[in-house]
Amino acid sequence: MLDTVIHNGHIVDGTGNPWFFGSIGMKDGIITHVGSVNIESKETIDAKGQIVAPGFIDGHTHSDLLVLSDPQIDIKLQQGVTTEVVGNCGLAPAPFVKKHGTLLKEYVAPIIGDTLCDWSWETVEEYISELDKANISENVSTYVAHGAVRIAVMGFENREPTRNEMDEMKFILEEGMKAGAIGLSIGLLYSPGRYATKEELAELCSVLPKYDGILSTHIRGEGNNLIPSIKEVIWIAEKSGISLHVSHLKAAGKRNWGGVMEALNIIEDARARGMDITCDVYPYDAGSTSLTTLLPPWSLEGGIPACLERIRNASLRNKIKEEVGEEQEIWDNLVVSTGWDNVVISSIMKNTQFEGMSILEISQNTGKDPIDTALDLLLEEDGNISIVYYHMSSNDVEQVIKWDYSLVISDSLGCQIGKPHPRTFGTFPRLFAKYVRENRTLTLEQAVRKVTSFPVQRFKLGKRGLLVPGYKGDITIFNYRTISDVATYEQPMQYPEGISYVFVNGVKTIEHKRNLRTSHGEMIRAERLLCNCHSLHV
Template identity: 45%
Template structure:
């Protein structure tokens, strides 16, 4: 007898093929039946012609610390996410060294959602073990951040590592991979990644490549130098010998709009030549990052404390403001957002009066110049302020979305209670289904589901996930295709989506009629070659 039978389903199985009517039988956490019959079951749920799809897989997330305060990761659960990958953009919760623990703790402040963590762990394996103690609702995977590895060895030093330092970084990557990391991530607009040569990155990635890992990269540039940055990412993958995952692919800055045709052509060329490269994307025209990221890289050398000291020095402040106003030889987010009116303050715990306002609006309120106010906010919040940057065009978003090698990743960054955030943390997956499938018809329903399920599952080597087929894990989402959609906005970023009815993780019901059940069947997933 089955544990559960989902009846009268419109099955979208993850392959990209046409949906079909049928029933789905679940036993001991696995899908054991897909077809027209109704085998006996201890419990049956009539889904009344709703869509049943594989649970969504968020391949790019920043929930590394969320589970310690919200083990269910409720914003993701409400969207139908059943598995997510953290440790992205070069920033992971481990490894940690005693010498630079405080540096990493402060640097990761903007993804800690205002909570204090024990930091009992030091190794990547210890961090995963800490997660395993929690009552997780979803499955959690992680990559090891190259930035965190470098911080553990040499802090925020803006220099080439010594042979001994490089060897130690390789050891930490190897240890992290052996403990279950799915690969190495980089964030090359952020310190310390921005200080690294291509050659250093290749060498640091080699131990991950030898263990079947993936190179997940937030490239060195996503605006005026994007093609060169993409070439670098492809080179790292080729020379290290590993697959490449281009993170949150976008085209930033009005002068560069339309360039997605060129970037995707470059991807096509690499794939035609046999290189394993795929991409992910979130469905918005604004990005989100730390407010410190709007500053030039040299201003951040040496870590958060060194940055704060520079912001207190009037002469250095003038140089920083001049760089923001005029320079484009780095990822100048203010310039490519069209000015301070394109930078929205989302989280600034020490200066909450500015949250939800653009820097220009906040500056008018404060009676200050926008650049001065932005630096003051970074200083007052000790680097732990966050922002949204409006720098993309909808045509590029749609063009990228249509590409068959592009999957969905939220890049969701949690916000402290009461603070603003980017709506992608709460809205990414329903937004694809509601806005881009039902309303805009950019994707078919079947193709959208493939991009959220089978495509990321195959990329991660999770061959028991991402498809509705006998023998697969019973990670499933049930949604109404007529009502599913996002409600989160830049002013109400935590609003729950509509139309997500049921979510199952390992056959256990974790969302029932849109409400979390409190069940915790989630597991920490460890990569095994």
């Protein structure tokens, strides 16, 4: 007897091949039959008129703490997502060294959420063990995050590492890879990641080939410096002999719109000479990050407390204001390219009356200059402010979505107060509603592949992402005619329509928007063969 049989579905199996009518049988968390199933089961689901697909993979999120604070959280499950990949953009809660613990928590808080709870881990391996014990409802995999590693060893110092410090960072990365991390993530837009040279990063990445690990990167500049930033990370990957994945590829700022096509051409040229490079994209024309990201890199040396002290210092504050007000050559000034009218407060702890308002609107209400408004808010909020900023072209987004080597992700932040970016609640239904059903940018089968088998293959997540016997029973059933995102920028915390059932490892977890509060998710360790190379000397 099987546990579950799903009958009469339009099966989109994740390969990219055309859908077909059929049934699926599962037992003990594994798909046992696909096609014709005439075996008795404990539960039968009639999927007539609906799409049966592998569970969606959100390959780029910042839910590192959410999955621990609320293991049965259903924000992603309600979208059909069964697996999240965390530790992105160099931002993660591990490694956590008490000497620099406050620096790390203040660094990651606007992106991965509430850091006030006690952290019981120190190493990446111990963080992974916490996920193992957490009785999670969805599957989770993680990178080793470069920013957290550099803070653990060097704090927020803007300099090259010593030989001993580099060896220590290599040791931490190798420990994380041995524990099952899928690779290294770097965030070159964020301090202290932006303090690392390409040579430093190439040496650190020399750890990855032994573990067949991938380098995922938030590049140094996504606006005026998009092209040199793409070339920089390609150089790092080529120098290290590793696979490269470019996070949330975009061209920020109106003057740069269209630049994604040149970036894609550069990546395709690199692929043509044998490099393994892919990217991801979220299906929105607005991004989300921390307000401090808009400041000059030097102002963040030493971490958030040091930054706030500089803002309090009259002469240094004037220097910050001067640089933020002008175009810069060595770093992307997102204020100039985006405009204060397009920088909107999404999450803020004290001045909640400003949620959903742009910095320009707030400045007009308070009678202050916009930059003074932003700096004063950072002081009042101890630097912990999340923003949504409107800086992309919808045509650019569509070009990246339909590119053969892109996968679709949410890049959702872990901060769930105020008005978070609607991508947190609507990314995957939006993909099918807007880019498949309405715009016909992708076929149904292409879209399913981009959020199932492709990310599984890319991140080495094992036997999931396909509807074939022997694979994990991660399954999403949805109505193609009604699936849609409901979340908006004004009212983001709304679940989508059209998702009928979600199974995680063979267990029904979502049933017509009802969270069944199961605990059958898994901490996924990357499945790899160790390369035949000498052990690292650390």
